[in-house]
Amino acid sequence: MSDDAYTPPAIWTWDKESGGRFASINRPIAGATHDKPLPVGRHPFQLYSMGTPNGVKVTIMLEELLAAGHTDAEYDAWLIRIGEGDQFGSGFVEINPNSKIPALVDHRGDEPLAIFESGAILTHLAESFGAFLPTEPAARARVLSWLFWQMGSAPFLGGGFGHFYAYAPVKIEYAINRYAMEAKRQLDVLNRQLEHHRYVAGDDYSIADMAIWPWYGQLVLGDLYGAAEFLQVQDYGHVIRWARELAARPAVKRGRMVNRTMGDPAEQLPERHDASDFETRTADKIG
Numbered sequence: 110m111s112d113d114a115y116t117p118p119a120i121w122t123w124d125k126e127s128g129g130r131f132a133s134i135n136r137p138i139a140g141a142t143h144d145k146p147l148p149v150g151r152h153p154f155q156l157y158s159m160g161t162p163n164g165v166k167v168t169i170m171l172e173e174l175l176a177a178g179h180t181d182a183e184y185d186a187w188l189i190r191i192g193e194g195d196q197f198g199s200g201f202v203e204i205n206p207n208s209k210i211p212a213l214v215d216h217r218g219d220e221p222l223a224i225f226e227s228g229a230i231l232t233h234l235a236e237s238f239g240a241f242l243p244t245e246p247a248a249r250a251r252v253l254s255w256l257f258w259q260m261g262s263a264p265f266l267g268g269g270f271g272h273f274y275a276y277a278p279v280k281i282e283y284a285i286n287r288y289a290m291e292a293k294r295q296l297d298v299l300n301r302q303l304e305h306h307r308y309v310a311g312d313d314y315s316i317a318d319m320a321i322w323p324w325y326g327q328l329v330l331g332d333l334y335g336a337a338e339f340l341q342v343q344d345y346g347h348v349i350r351w352a353r354e355l356a357a358r359p360a361v362k363r364g365r366m367v368n369r370t371m372g373d374p375a376e377q378l379p380e381r382h383d384a385s386d387f388e389t390r391t392a393d394k395i396g
Contacts, residue, residue, distance in 0.1 A: 123136070123137050130276040131192070131276065132278075133192075133194075134191065134192065134194055134196075134197075139202075139206060139207070139208065140197075140202060140206075141197055141198060141199040141201075141202040142194060142197040142198075143194075143197065143198055143199065144198070144199045145195070145198030145199055145200055145201070146198075146199070146200040147187065147198070147200035147201060147203075147204070148187055149185075149214075149216075150185030150187075150382055151185070151382075152183040152184050152185050152216075152382075153181060153182070153183060153184070153215065153216050153217045154171065154182065154183070154184035154185070154213060154214070154215060154216070155184070155185050155187070155213070155214040155216065156168070156171070156184050156185065156186045156187065156211060156212075156213050156368075157187050157189050157201060157204070157210065157211065157212045157213075157214075158186060158187075158188075158189055158210045158211035158212070158367075158368045159188060159189050159190065159191055159210050159211075159368050159370070160365070160366075160367060160368040160369030160370060160371070160377075161191075161210065162263070162267070162323035162324045162327065162333070163209075163210060163211060163227045163323070164210050164211045164227075164367075164368055165323040165364055165365055165367075166211075166227045166230075166231060166319055166320050166323050167211045167213065167227055167230050167231065167234075168186060168363075168364035168365075168367040168368065168381075169319045169322070169323070169360060169361050169364030169365070170230075170231055170234050170235075170241070170316065170319050170364070171184050171186075171234070171364070172360035172361075172363045172364040172367075173240075173241065173319070173358075173360040173361075173364070174234065174238055174240060174241075175360070175384070176359065176360040177240060179238045179240065181217075182234070182238060184381070185380075185381070185382045186367045186368050186380060186381040186382075187368075187380060188368050188370070188379045188380050189201060189210050189368075190370070191210060196208040196209065196210060203223075204223035204225065205223070205225035207225060207226075209225070209226075211225075211227055211230060212224070212225045213225075213230045213233075215233070215237075226260075227260075227320065228256055228257065228259075228260045228320065231256065231316040231319060231320060232253075232256070232316065234316075235316050241314065241315050241316045241319070242315060242316055243313070243315070248310070248311065248313075251310040251311055251317075252310040252315045252316060252317045253317075254310075255302075255309045255310045255317035255320075255321065256316055256317045256320050258298075258321075259317070259320045259321045259324065260320075262295050263324045265288060265291045265292065265295070266288075266291075266292050266295065266324055266325070266328070267324070269284075269287075269288035269291065269292075270285070270288035270289055270291070270292040270334070270336070271333070271334045271336075273285050273288055274288070274289070274334055274336055274339070275334045275335065275336070289339070289340065292328075292340060293340060293341075295325070296325065296328075296329070296340070296342070296344075296345045296348060297345070299321070299325055299345070299347075299348050300344075300345040300346070300347045300348045301347075303347035303348055303350070303351045304347045307351075308351070309321055309351070318351075318355060322352065322355045322356075322361070323365075325348060325352070326348075326351070326352035326355055326356065327352075328340070328342065329342040329345055329348050329349050329352050330349070330352050330353070330356060363387055366378040366387065366391070367381045368380070368381070370392075373393075374391065374392035374393035375391055375392070375393045376391070377391055377392035377393075378390060378391050378392075379392060
């Protein structure tokens with residue numbers, strides 16, 4: 110390998126930006142950087158997010174709940190532009206001290222309830238509406254196992270492979286090889302599971318699918334990091350079958366549009382406050 114050798118100092122110090130696409134928002138400390146209260150709309154759920162894979166999990170879930178007839182799952186989706194540091198505003202830090210999207214506030218009770226981390230949000234919504242999470246112990250355990258598989262695995266795909274392959278300021282052979290190997294291993298895990306099951310956790314569509322699809326489904330469909338050829342995703346035929354089936358679901362199509370700021374303007378709905386917004390408020394219509 111041709112990577113330059115690096116000898117770590119005895120004590121690490123933050124003396125310069127690391128470079129790359131997200132360098133301006135990376136820092137080794139937590140907390141707010143500026144005062145900015147969060148807006149609050151009229152619906153029971155207030156979502157503060159962006160259309161990254163982690164954000165898409167929650168908007169798919171909310172759209173699936175609405176499609177299933179749970180009208181009290183209506184929500185306002187406010188755009189948090191992470192590239193501009195909105196996640197470090199005082200209002201956002203108050204509901205998520207980790208300053209990561211998505212964050213949800215549930216206004217149905219006597220006091221607003223803030224939930225952060227996408228897996229926690231999916232579980233909260235599933236339990237609230239009795240949907241997409243089985244109550245039978247064995248089935249529930251399978252869904253939660255795969256949900257937490259995604260939580261533990263995707264950082265290697267995103268922060269590992271995605272960062273070094275697509276966003277790092279220099280191409281480091283060792284890092285790309287290391288995380289490409291892990292990404293392919295994870296795809297193989299998923300492919301073997303889907304060989305014998307229609308959905309990830311069995312015969313029923315669940316929050317496990319909603320959590321996994323925005324990462325691994327979009328990856329094999331060619332919509333993540335431009336890495337489909339590099340990772341030879343055609344080798345994972347069962348994942349592709351599953352990914353295409355979910356991509357065709359109307360609620361998944363809508364969920365993928367919410368808080369989206371990239372790609373085809375007709376598929377970007379920066380904010381969502383009403384079901385009619387999908388027809389009237391996409392980026393191509395509002396300019």
